[in-house]
Amino acid sequence: MKHTLSLLVENSPGALSRIAGLFSGRGFNIESLCVAPTLDPTMSRLTLVTRGDDFIIEQIIKQLNRLIDVYKVVDVSEGEFVEREMALIKVKAEAETRAEVLRMCDIFRCKVVDVSPKTYTIEVTGPESKLKAVIELLKPIGIKEISRTGTIAMQREKKSS
Amino acid sequence: MAKMAGKEMVVEALKREGVEVIFGFPGGAIIDIYDALEKDGSIKHVLVRHEQGAAHAADGYARASGKVGVCLVTSGPGATNTVTGIATAYMDSIPIVVLTGQVPTGLIGNDAFQEVDIVGITRPCTKHNYLVKDVKDLPRILKEAFYIARSGRPGPVLIDLPKDVQNSTAEFDYPEEVDLRSYKPVLSPHQKQIKRAFKLIEQAKNPVIYAGGGVIISGAHKELRKLAETIWSPVTMTLMGLGGFPGTHELSLGMLGMHGTYCANMAMANSDLIIAVGARFDDRVTGKIDAFAPKAKIIHIDVDPTSIQKNVKVDVPIVGDCRKALKMLIAAIEEDGRPSEIWKEKHEPWLEQLKAWNERHPLSYKTEEGVIKPQYVIEKLYELTKGKAIITTEVGQNQMWAAQFYKFDEPRTLLSSGGLGTMGYGFPAAIGAQMAFPDKLVVDIAGDGSIQMNIQEMATAMEQRLPVKIVILNNQFLGMVRQWQELFYDRRYVATSFQVTPDFVKIAEAYGAKGFRATKPEEVESVLKEGLETPGLVIMEFAIAKEEGVFPMVPAGKATTEMLLV
Numbered sequence: 001m002k003h004t005l006s007l008l009v010e011n012s013p014g015a016l017s018r019i020a021g022l023f024s025g026r027g028f029n030i031e032s033l034c035v036a037p038t039l040d041p042t043m044s045r046l047t048l049v050t051r052g053d054d055f056i057i058e059q060i061i062k063q064l065n066r067l068i069d070v071y072k073v074v075d076v077s078e079g080e081f082v083e084r085e086m087a088l089i090k091v092k093a094e095a096e097t098r099a100e101v102l103r104m105c106d107i108f109r110c111k112v113v114d115v116s117p118k119t120y121t122i123e124v125t126g127p128e129s130k131l132k133a134v135i136e137l138l139k140p141i142g143i144k145e146i147s148r149t150g151t152i153a154m155q156r157e158k159k160s161s
Numbered sequence: 162m163a164k165m166a167g168k169e170m171v172v173e174a175l176k177r178e179g180v181e182v183i184f185g186f187p188g189g190a191i192i193d194i195y196d197a198l199e200k201d202g203s204i205k206h207v208l209v210r211h212e213q214g215a216a217h218a219a220d221g222y223a224r225a226s227g228k229v230g231v232c233l234v235t236s237g238p239g240a241t242n243t244v245t246g247i248a249t250a251y252m253d254s255i256p257i258v259v260l261t262g263q264v265p266t267g268l269i270g271n272d273a274f275q276e277v278d279i280v281g282i283t284r285p286c287t288k289h290n291y292l293v294k295d296v297k298d299l300p301r302i303l304k305e306a307f308y309i310a311r312s313g314r315p316g317p318v319l320i321d322l323p324k325d326v327q328n329s330t331a332e333f334d335y336p337e338e339v340d341l342r343s344y345k346p347v348l349s350p351h352q353k354q355i356k357r358a359f360k361l362i363e364q365a366k367n368p369v370i371y372a373g374g375g376v377i378i379s380g381a382h383k384e385l386r387k388l389a390e391t392i393w394s395p396v397t398m399t400l401m402g403l404g405g406f407p408g409t410h411e412l413s414l415g416m417l418g419m420h421g422t423y424c425a426n427m428a429m430a431n432s433d434l435i436i437a438v439g440a441r442f443d444d445r446v447t448g449k450i451d452a453f454a455p456k457a458k459i460i461h462i463d464v465d466p467t468s469i470q471k472n473v474k475v476d477v478p479i480v481g482d483c484r485k486a487l488k489m490l491i492a493a494i495e496e497d498g499r500p501s502e503i504w505k506e507k508h509e510p511w512l513e514q515l516k517a518w519n520e521r522h523p524l525s526y527k528t529e530e531g532v533i534k535p536q537y538v539i540e541k542l543y544e545l546t547k548g549k550a551i552i553t554t555e556v557g558q559n560q561m562w563a564a565q566f567y568k569f570d571e572p573r574t575l576l577s578s579g580g581l582g583t584m585g586y587g588f589p590a591a592i593g594a595q596m597a598f599p600d601k602l603v604v605d606i607a608g609d610g611s612i613q614m615n616i617q618e619m620a621t622a623m624e625q626r627l628p629v630k631i632v633i634l635n636n637q638f639l640g641m642v643r644q645w646q647e648l649f650y651d652r653r654y655v656a657t658s659f660q661v662t663p664d665f666v667k668i669a670e671a672y673g674a675k676g677f678r679a680t681k682p683e684e685v686e687s688v689l690k691e692g693l694e695t696p697g698l699v700i701m702e703f704a705i706a707k708e709e710g711v712f713p714m715v716p717a718g719k720a721t722t723e724m725l726l727v
């Protein structure tokens with residue numbers, strides 16, 4: 001099962017490599033990882049997508065908590081949460097496909113952020129499923145390059161008090 | 162506040178942390194701290210002959226005394242030489258602080274002479290580590306390092322000290338306390354869990370207490386004994402747990418696991434309640450995991466939540482310090498107020514069964530005319546030392562025979578590399594233990610293979626006038642590996658038979674120590690006597706049966722009930 005973990009970690013030089021090292025050293029896998037400072041510049045927020053059964057996820061969370069630099073670990077996928085990812089996709093856009101690409105952008109509410117005689121670079125944001133759909137549809141047209149941020153996530157606030 | 166150079170801060174911090182002795186080996190990147198140590202003059206330094214020896218000695222010092230062991234080495238090869246020692250301490254949760262010199266900050270990353278990324282290298286085998294980039298951070302880092310090393314589940318901490326940081330100055334504001342927002346070990350267990358544990362204990366007919374190294378680390382041996390005697394439950398120990406409960410106690414089943422006693426392994430397999438205290442269900446203990454203790458409910462006390470539910474499913478997890486948890490459990494039992502006769506009566510049939518198992522297959526060995534059996538050497542050593550020695554071991558058969566045939570009654574009297582299984586650990590660890598307890602008898606039980614891995618430390622022991630006694634069980638084989646080859650590889654003894662073994666008596670003499678050798682069973686006692694009575698460093702070499710095996714043995718990956726017996 002896929003799990004999205006949200007971590008608060010000390011914004012210290014070794015923290016990221018400790019976390020990455022823990023995953024490789026113990027044979028856990030990382031599907032994506034995203035990190036940036038929080039409002040408090042001494043802390044970073046790290047979002048990590050991983051896979052495993054309950055037993056493994058429990059170990060991952062405990063092992064992460066054991067690292068001195070890790071302040072807090074939440075499995076946001078346990079409850080309601082929002083997740084977003086962004087991708088920049090450079091697609092072939094030649095005379096016969098330019099209109100097709102733009103139409104697709106429209107449907108998926110993507111933005112064209114760079115234009116050249118033979119390519120469009122488009123920006124797409126959404127849950128991973130949306131990115132997948134866009135990529136699948138653009139593939140036949142010809143994707144030249146792709147760069148993805150990895151997932152970031154947040155728990156939803158309760159709707160009623 | 163007075164300004165101080167980094168090198169002086171290190172010395173000052175060591176003093177404030179109560180460090181009396183450190184183990185090390187100098188070099189260009191650490192020379193300044195050596196100079197500061199000498200100027201201060203209050204900390205004893207033990208000069209080793211190889212940095213691995215320094216790390217193991219610091220570890221042995223820590224295991225024997227319960228204090229933090231410290232070692233000091235230079236950058237590059239000095240630092241990498243400590244890695245095995247650090248990993249050894251990490252696997253067995255031993256508090257040591259390793260101070261490494263580093264090239265000046267301006268050169269870091271340039272492949273400078275003797276530069277190595279030791280913080281990167283040791284990240285997976287330290288509890289935490291630091292590269293100090295600014296001398297202003299140094300007092301805080303030193304304080305944190307000692308705190309992290311000794312608190313919670315203890316472990317090694319490394320501080321990498323660039324040469325320019327050692328020599329620049331700042332105010333020395335040594336924190337009184339450490340407050341790390343992201344490191345708060347849970348020491349006090351939940352009362353609710355204690356209540357649940359008590360319920361299980363109340364219902365159990367066939368309980369076993371399974372005690373590990375956590376009992377010794379947290380100083381819970383008295384509480385453990387109290388618990389066992391109150392509810393009259395048998396106790397089995399891991400290699401790391403030996404001495405956590407008296408080996409001579411009538412409730413002791415001895416060690417469990419791969420080379421554990423028949424009785425201990427049968428007890429686990431047939432138990433309906435396992436009370437795990439500071440143990441981690443290592444594969445050497447559980448054997449084939451699917452067949453492990455099929456009927457048992459499990460209570461698991463451990464200070465490290467990652468140990469719980471890692472290998473086996475646990476019914477009542479209790480996160481906290483073992484000693485605190487046991488105290489609370491004992492209080493709950495006392496509150497219940499049942500007299501011990503009731504408990505005894507409840508567990509009587511079970512203890513009868515255990516006794517029968519033990520009588521069926523006690524720890525034993527076959528004697529052979531004219532041949533020295535290693536088990537006999539250990540038995541005699543036990544007798545002659547009245548069980549009072551601090552025993553260190555190397556790794557292999559020697560280690561297992563020591564664990565089986567020396568009865569450890571007190572905690573911190575068996576120092577052995579359990580988790581990593583490091584050959585070459587025992588002798589430098591004995592040096593560390595002897596530094597901690599100059600007046601106690603310290604004996605390293607060794608194989609002829611392992612002892613050669615750190616034999617250079619003979620010079621260290623001589624220099625410090627340490628009366629360590631080394632017992633070499635010489636089978637002219639890498640015995641434990643040979644045993645596996647005998648049993649599982651059709652006796653193809655590949656790379657386990659030594660064509661050349663040195664004359665250990667002459668080695669002793671070459672270092673200025675004394676050496677004795679026994680080649681016949683009737684010489685064993687007199688060699689041991691003479692060796693133990695001889696002052697100073699001594700090697701006692703025993704030419705033992707070459708192809709003796711360690712039994713019982715649970716083949717790797719088999720159920721613990723599938724023991725090969727003597």
Ligand SMILES: Cc1ncc(C[n+]2csc(CCOP(=O)(O)OP(=O)(O)O)c2C)c(N)n1
Binds near residue numbers: 582
């Ligand atoms: C550093 C290291 N290398 C290799 C091993 C693998 N190993 C485990 S036991 C053993 C044999 C040890 O031989 P010896 O010290 O002579 O002891 P014996 O088993 O004969 O008592 C070996 C090679 C190890 N544990 N540690």
